[in-house]
Amino acid sequence: MKINHLDLQVADVQATVLHFERLFGLTLESSRNSPAVAIMSDGEGFTLVLQRRNEGETYPERFHFGFLVEDPDRVRAFQALAKSEGFDVSDVIENGRGTLSYLRMPDGLLVEVSNQRRRTHVTEAPTSSST
Incomplete structure (x- = not known):
């Protein structure tokens, strides 16, 4: 789907x-x-x-949607552009999820732009059986 x-x-x-x-x-x-x-x-x-x-009509306070970008530099470039144009935009945030910034549109809509940190999957080593 x-x-x-x-x-x-x-x-x-x-x-x-x-x-x-x-x-x-x-x-x-x-x-x-x-x-x-x-x-x-x-x-x-x-x-x-x-x-x-x-x-x-208004959205709930924390309602938002997000755009994914290829790398953290794209988040930084987006944040700089939005800031230079006078938008209400957060600082660039770096945490365990990745690099992100939030933009508050003029009518209150909240939009996230982020680059997600790659998640590694831990797999168990196969157990050896004795013969």
Whole structure:
């Protein structure tokens, strides 16, 4: 099973489209003129749908979604770009999970960009049987 799309409710559809194009490299697949809905693609099979949210609707405080990048330097480059453009972005965090940074979009949506540390699987050595 593979995730197909994510549908997010945002305050300003077209402003959010511009942020996702510039910061995350997504491509707009629908009309640039619609104030109500936008369909975006990552070019690898994932679709992001942005819809205008109803007044007063908000996400739970810790709700977020994330993008994976190839290496820690991409996380650092993303964080620097977002910071230079005046976004509310966390410092780069390095922990047991990897390297990550969180961006708070202008309407409150939280987005994570991370490079996950490779996990190693421990396997037990085969036991020898005596003959």
